[in-house]
Amino acid sequence: MTLELLIAFVAFAFVTSVTPGPNNMMLLASGVNFGLRRSVPHMLGISLGFMVLVMAVGFGLGQLFEQWPALYTLLRYLGAAYLLYLAWKIANAGAPDSRGGERGKPFGFLQAAAFQWVNPKAWVMAIGAITTYTPQENFLVNVLLIAALFALVNCPSVGLWTVAGTLLRNWLRHPRVLRAFNIGMALLLVASLYPIFADVKGAL
Secondary structure, three states, rough: OOOHHOOOOOOHHHHHOOOOHHHHHHHHHHHHHHHHHHHHHHHHHHHHHHHHHHHHHHHHHHHHHHHOOHHHHHHHHHHHHHHHHHHHHHOOOEOOOOOOOOOOOOOOOOHHHHHHHHHHHHHHHHHHEEEHHHHOHHHHHHHHHHHHHHHHHHHHHHHHHHHHHHHHHHHHOOOHHHHHHHHHHHHHHHHHHHHHHHHHHHOO
């Protein structure tokens, strides 16, 4: 891989990782509701789970979807259904229970890693990374390099959203304000599906 291609890929990885999407909306809400420390497994699950997804696409899963587009369409709609469920969970996160305690718990490492497989934006990012930035010469080695670099860039990028949520936490201590914030995040998570579904054909 040339230096120019490497720089271009790192820029691609940063922009696609740091821009709004399902992962970042959930991390922002997690930072507000649970703080930075309790959200770290969620962050690591996203980055390492996505790294595995990129490797899977590079090792042939992407070709499977090219041969059977219906499988990819099915995955997108399953992912959308799961995102709607997560939006409902976020809308109700952090609301005090009858004893005044916090309800719910943050995403764990395995949950976040598994979520990448039904996250439409993650698939678009992975396919774009393999088809656009992975040289054919020494292809398997380059797939591993691309996957590892993406994880290294992705983790601090998505972490910015968690930190932002943590900084907002002190401003959202009132239950009604927190409730309104969570509902807003849930609506943004649902809205994040529109550009993903609108652009996915072009990305493929």
